[in-house]
């Protein structure tokens with residue numbers, strides 16, 4: 175979540191930063207859009223190191239040594255652990271649309287990820303009416319992932335230090351293709367492939383069909399986190415932080 179929050183903050187702050195340039199509004203909007211693109215490009219590079227002072231680990235790749243999970247839907251329950259989880263591709267996206275509108279205080283964007291994927295070892299106790307224990311390696315990927323949306327923000331009194339607030343975040347995800355290769359779901363190869371097909375279908379439906387649910391969840395969860403993170407920090411503090419805290 176901190177990942178989305180950070181991106182949202184960057185967009186809003188870059189917009190405010192840009193607003194100080196005295197140009198006609200349409201030109202200002204264009205220069206803000208290009209400031210945002212530049213900030214995001216340097217942010218991609220910085221994701222290799224993360225932002226340790228704010229508890230944000232390296233994100234490219236993101237490595238999680240151990241994570242327990244507890245998953246239940248309908249008749250199916252699974253508990254277990256993931257070990258050696260690696261997420262790749264968080265910094266490998268193209269910015270297809272970045273358009274700030276200072277008059278309407280919104281920023282529209284579209285990002286494209288060729289492959290956002292994870293590899294891990296897993297151990298699971300599965301209860302699907304009968305009990306089974308499974309373990310092995312797993313690979314999951316969202317390919318041709320299109321993340322688009324818009325952020326609405328407000329700016330208070332110009333010159334005050336804490337004048338930025340995120341009002342609304344709208345986010346749409348569309349995954350062109352989902353890949354699941356989980357080993358050892360079944361000892362029979364054909365059945366293992368079938369079970370992976372079910373997983374692919376499930377993830378694909380969850381992402382592509384539940385967009386309203388996801389959008390509401392992001393807006394209600396991420397918006398307050400963003401505003402918390404912004405807190406009383408000045409725009410300069412936060413831009414310095416995003417730029418690596420070097421200044």
Ligand SMILES: *[C@@H]1O[C@H](CO)[C@@H](O)[C@H](O)[C@H]1NC(C)=O
Pocket residue numbers: 262263266288289290291315
């Ligand atoms: C995983 O994602 C990374 C970054 O997008 C990509 O370079 C790599 O080829 C992907 N791995 C697989 C097996 O698709």
Ligand SMILES: *[C@@H]1O[C@H](CO)[C@@H](O)[C@H](O)[C@H]1NC(C)=O
Pocket residue numbers: 307308309310311357358
């Ligand atoms: C598959 O699961 C069984 C039972 O837990 C385990 O003995 C075996 O090592 C696993 N195979 C692989 C390839 O991980």
Ligand SMILES: *[C@@H]1O[C@H](CO)[C@@H](O)[C@H](O)[C@H]1NC(C)=O
Pocket residue numbers: 284320321322346348
């Ligand atoms: C990405 O998704 C948005 C919203 O669903 C859509 O408007 C846009 O055309 C998509 N872009 C591509 C390249 O498919």
